[in-house]
Amino acid sequence: MDKDQTLRLLIVEESRNDAEALANILRNAGQASRLDYAEDCNGINTLLDKHIPDLVLCAMGLESASLPDIAALLKQREVPAPLVAIGETADEAEIIEAMRQGASDLCSYDQPEHLQLVAQRELRQLSSTSKGHNFEARFHESEKRARSLMESSRDAIAYVHEGMHIFANSSYLEMFGFENIDEIEGTPILDMVAPEEHGKFKEFLRNFSKEEATEDSLKTHGQLPDGKQFDALMEFSPASIEGEACTQIIIRNQAGSSKELEQKIKFLSKQDVLTGLFNRQYFIEELELAVTNAVSGSENAALIYLLVDNFKDIKDNIGIGAADMVISDIADLMREHTQDTDIVARFGDHSFAILRKDCDHESISALGGNLRQSIEDHIADIEGKSITTTCSIGMSIISESSPSAHEVISRADLACEVARSSGGNKIHLHNPVVDEKIGKERDQQMHALIKDALEHNQFRLLFQPIVSLQGDTSEKYEVLLRMINDEEEHILPSQFLPIAEQTGQTAEIDFWVIENAIKTLSEHRSQGSDTQFFIKVSGQTLLDEKLVDFVSNSLKEHRLPGDALVFELSEKIASQHLKQAKSFAKALQELHCKSVLEHFGTSPNSFQLLKHMPVDYLKIDGSFIHNLASDTDNQAMVKSILDTANSMNKQCIAEYVQDAHSLAVLWQSGINFIQGNFLQEPSETLSYDFTGEVA
Structure with a gap:
């Protein structure tokens, strides 16, 4: 046990003193401890x-409790804690007798250092035993998960020992016409290979069994029960099943390449x-x-936000389909002027964004100008018509002083508005002094738009699945929000929530989300689904005294059980308002709702925060999931x-x-759930199907 961890100590003695x-x-040796007497x-x-x-710790010679009685009691209660006896003396014969009576060791009152060393030894042994049991349990659980994933795999998989089948998954059985595993056990693997390939197959197996073998796959011809043959790629790897060494064989039909398909997906x-x-x-x-990288000082970057001027006029004059061709042409121009390392995206209906790393004012301005x-x-040239257009470009530098991604986007968007309001066809690098006046005007417009959206129901809920890697078949979705403008375009929360926070509209928006999410979920669950919604709560909403009653009343109104809802608080908000966050989490427990601490791991006191927050889930911050397969620091943090x-x-x-690589690492680590665009982007529908397969 680490000395920084508090030791829970039970001492059986004549008096508390x-x-x-x-x-x-033990405390004098630097071991923090909490005494039970x-x-x-x-x-x-x-x-x-x-x-x-x-x-x-148990004193010897007590009239009220003998050492054998206490040892028997601890054994009966299956208490794993070591029992150390304390006596007036501790010679060799007395130590042996104490150990015969069930103690791990015997120490004397007048040798405190001996007690300190014995305690350290026993606690190390206890920790090692606990870790061993944990590793064994995780190993068996991993085998169980692997068996489950193998069963659900579309690839035909078999385990072979000395040329005979000992196990095969459903796809393998189906491929070769067997109904159950009993029919294939003991059957030679050669029966599944075309007769003319037997010699080559045997030679491959002999070479594969050698330690210096370099080939682990074989292109051959498989043979089906009806005699038909097919081109197959057999992939071999050493394995064990139920403790028995064997060879895993995966048979892939050569009609297509799963790796190519994976890359395409x-x-x-x-x-x-x-x-x-x-x-x-x-x-x-x-x-x-x-x-995150810029704030840590490792690398600066820059953002370009590009808006097509007068796009609404173009769309009205030539139609939506033709207007899309204009957008495609602009996308091609952006590819021509950017580098392979740039992140170039279509950000909105007629807006684009470029993220360039290791960039300064001059180079980003040059890119914007070009x-x-x-x-x-x-x-x-579209359907015989010549179409020209211009664009407005805003730019923002990402440095150590950048507060957040949302603020960087806001600054670039504001700079773009400066360029557009100046007549368009211009570029502008964000300047706090120059842009402040226009920013205030835009904030006022956004405030009015939010107010109008609340009054006329101009918000939309989107749903992104949260998928189990541990066999949980229930549906889980995170509820996301978009605001709709007059042109029926989606406005991202990053564009309107910062303004809502400044104007005090955040709580009203959150209450709208909670009410409409509960209504939607109630209707969805009435069709027989076991669905949970994850709903974010902002700092302003957390401080609203009406929050808990509002959730309770909404659940009752729509006859929805509390365990259908999971509320998310960011680690930052929970740290800033710890008293209210703790109270909210406890109130949710009383309503049978669950809670999440999201963006976990981003603050220095993340683990300390858990001592105060009775949450059910931790949502690991996305910065630790990025490049997880190759970033050892991120792997260590996730572990x-x-x-x-x-x-x-x-x-x-x-x-x-x-x-897929990060997904594979997460599955191997034993994580419970995953979420992200590799699975599915946010959608306005709830239907989703995930098999749980990991490549």
């Missing part, structure tokens, strides 16, 4: 009903369908990571969070999962 004296011996077996039983100690999850550029959600995730000129010079969560019986969610 004697017990305190023994506890002080008992005089007899009844007192020990009472304390064990409340909690389990880490170490038990991975790319499409980040891609805007019309332009082929990155989509908005992926861009925001990358921007958040760039801001883009503006290129778009002005371009002539789009630390998972270990802490497991010890506190909390479940973990990984947000912003972007690729």
Whole structure:
């Protein structure tokens, strides 16, 4: 046990003063400890009903409780804590007798250093034993998960020992016409290979069994029960099943390449369908990571926000389809002027964004100028019509002083508005002094737009799935929000929530989300689904005294059980308003709702915060999920969070999962849930199907 951790100590002595004296011996060695004192077996039983100690010290020669009685009681109650006896003396014969009576060791009162060393040894042993049991449990659970994933795999998988089948999954059985595993056990693997390939197959197996084998796959011809043959790729790897060494064989039909398909799916999850550029959600995730890197001092970056001038007129004059072709042309121009390392995205209906790393004022201004000129010079030939347009470009530098990704976008957007309001076809680098007046005017307009949206129901709820990697089949969705403008375009929360916070409208928006999410969920669950909604709560809403009553009344009105809702508080908000956050989490428990601490791991006191917050889930911040497969620091942080969560019986969610490699690492780590665009972008519908397969 780490000395920084508090040791829960149970001491059986004649008096509390004697017990305190023994506890002080360990405290003097630097071991923080909390004392529980008992005089007899009844007192020990009472304390064990409340909690389990880490170490038990028992004085020898007590009339009320003998050492054998206490040892028997601890064994009966299955208490893993070591029992150390304390006597007036501790010679070799006395130590042996004490150990025969059930003690781990015997120490004397007049040798405090001996007690300190024995306690350290026993606690190390206890910790090692506990870790061993934990690793064994996790190993068995991993085997169970692996078996489950293998069963659900579309690939045909078999385990072979000395050329004979010992196990196969459903796809394998179906491929070769078997109804159950009993029919294939003991069947030679050669029966599944075309006869003319037997020689080559046997030779491959002989070479594969050698330690110096370099080939782990074989292209061959499989043979089906009806005699038909097919081209197959067999992939071999050493394995074990139920402790028996064997070989895993995966048979892939060569009609297509699963790796190519995986790469295609991975790319499409980040891609805007019309332009082929990155989509908005992926861009925001990358921007958040760039801001994190800049704040840490590792790398500056810059953002370009580009808005097509007079796009509404273009759309009205030539139609939506033709206008989309103009957007595609502009996307091609942006590809021509950017680097492979740039993140180029379609940000809105007629807006684009570029994230360039390791960039300064001069280079980003040069890029903006070249883009503006290129778009002005371009002539789009669409259905015999020549279409020209211009753009307004705003730029913002991402540095150590950048507060957040939302603020960086806001600054670039504001700079773009300066360029547009000056007549368009211009570029402008964000300048706080120059932009302040226009910013205030825009804030006033956004405030009016938010007010109008609240009055006329101009908000939309979107839903992104939270998917289990541990076999939980219930539906879970995070509720996201968009505001609709007069042109029926979605306005992102990053554009209107900062204004809502300044004008005190955040709580009203949150109440709208809660009420409409509960209404939607109630209707959805009435169809027989077991769905949960995860709903974010802002700082202003947390401080609103009406919040808990509002949630309670809404649940009753729509006859929705409390466990259908999970409320999310960011780690930052919980730290700033700890008293209110703790009170809210406890109130949710009374309503049978659950709670989440999101963006977990971003503050220095993340783990300390858990001692005060009775939450059910931890949502690991997306910065730790980025490049998880190759970033050892992120892997260590994720492991630390998972270990802490497991010890506190909390479940973990990984947000912003972007690729299959990170997904594989997360699955191997034993994480409970994942969320991100690799699975599905936010949608206005709730239907979603996830098999749980991991490549």
